Amino acid sequence: MNLHQFRFVQEAVRRNLNLTETAKALYTSQPGISKAILELEEELGVDIFARHGKRLRRVTEPGQEVLKSIEIILREVGNLKRIGEEFSKQDAGRLSIATTHTQARYILPEPVALLRRRFPKVSVSLHQGTPEQVAQMLIEESADIGLATESLSEFDELVTLPCYEWQHMIVVPASHPLATVERPTLEQLAGEPLVSYHPSFTGRTRIDAAFAHRRLKPNVVLEAIDSDVIKTYVRLGLGVGIVAEMAVREDGLGGDLVAKPAGHLFGLNVSRVAFKRGAYLRNFVYTFAELLSDRLTRALIIRAMSGEQPTDYEL
Structure with missing residues (x-):
């Protein structure tokens, strides 16, 4: 057995047992993948996949156990590569960050700039997506560190x-009636057209839950993943905006928009940093995490990665 066989099996599962897509992803041929998987099954003495003709239909029960072992083996192979890079290149390499648009736009610029000053030989790659995509990039090891509010x-x-x-913050034009209201209510917001985030992004689930709890139906007329887009449409009079605090904190709103805190309506959101369980983290990954929050330390992350649940760590 060899690593190629393990990668073929793992990727086939990731591609929903579609060997054509698996071959494209791994830049090889479909017959070569089929042959390698059959040879592995023959060597192990069990069927990893149940088949209908030449098509893979499902993962068998012994196949599920094989997959668990393959995951561990390939994870440790990745760790070996990172250890080699750590000690051969010293503080050089690539930091791959998976995050949402709001985090990339408003939170990450300063930490990324500080990291580059400390580690000039480290290049940074930003991957933006939904929180679920952020999690998947970490699981598939296409990212070293992830940052998002939901799902992780x-x-x-x-x-x-x-x-x-x-x-969250409520954003309205300076001429809007809510601009002079100190603490807007959910009932007031329910009577307005609303412009806010797509349901998968930036704490939108808390907004929906708050309205549902009061049995109110919000009139969301536009959804976006970009806070700047939301503010643009608020300026055009499309409705009342609900955006993340950091979207109005950094560069302000100018004189034409007014922002009101909405924590009393929707509660507080927590953005989380994430790593793949069992991954080897290079020195600059720890440093970047520390730059994200003064509560995050290398020692704390090591404890968490070892399986300990730090009880002395709270926001």
Whole structure:
């Protein structure tokens, strides 16, 4: 057996047992993948996949156990490569960050700039997506570190730690009636057209839950993943905006928009930093995490990665 066979099996499962897509992803031929998997099954003495003709239909029960071992083996192979890079290149390499648009736009610029000053030989690659995509990039090891508000803690394959808290803000034109209201209510918002985030992004689930709890139906007329887009449409009079605090904190709103805190309506959100469980983290990954929050330390992350649940760490 060899690593190629292990990668073929793992990728076939990731591609929903579609060997054509598996071959494309691994830049090889479909017959070569089929042959390698059959040879591995013959050597192990069990069927990893149940078949209908030449098509893979499902993973067998022994195949599930084989997959668990393959995951461990390939994870440790990746760790070996990172250890080699750590000590051969010293503080050089590539930091791959998976995150959402809001984090990339408003939170990451300063930490990334500081990291580059400390580690000039490290290049940074930003991958933006939904929180679920962020988690998947970490699991597939196409990213070293992830940052998002929703979903990350729901994946057993990931180790996550709270990074910082934030609240939503209500944004309206300066001429809007709500601009002079100190603490807008959910009832007032339910009577307005709303412009906010797509349901998968930036704490939108808390917004929906708050309205549902009061049995109110919000009139969301536009959804976006970009806070700047939301503010643009608010300026055009499309409706009342609900955006993340960091989207109005950094560069302000100018004189034409007014922002009101909405933590009393929607509660506090927690953005979390995440790593793949069992991954070897290079020196500059720890440093970047520390730059994200003064509560995150190398020692804390090591404890969490070892399986310990730090009880002395809270936001």
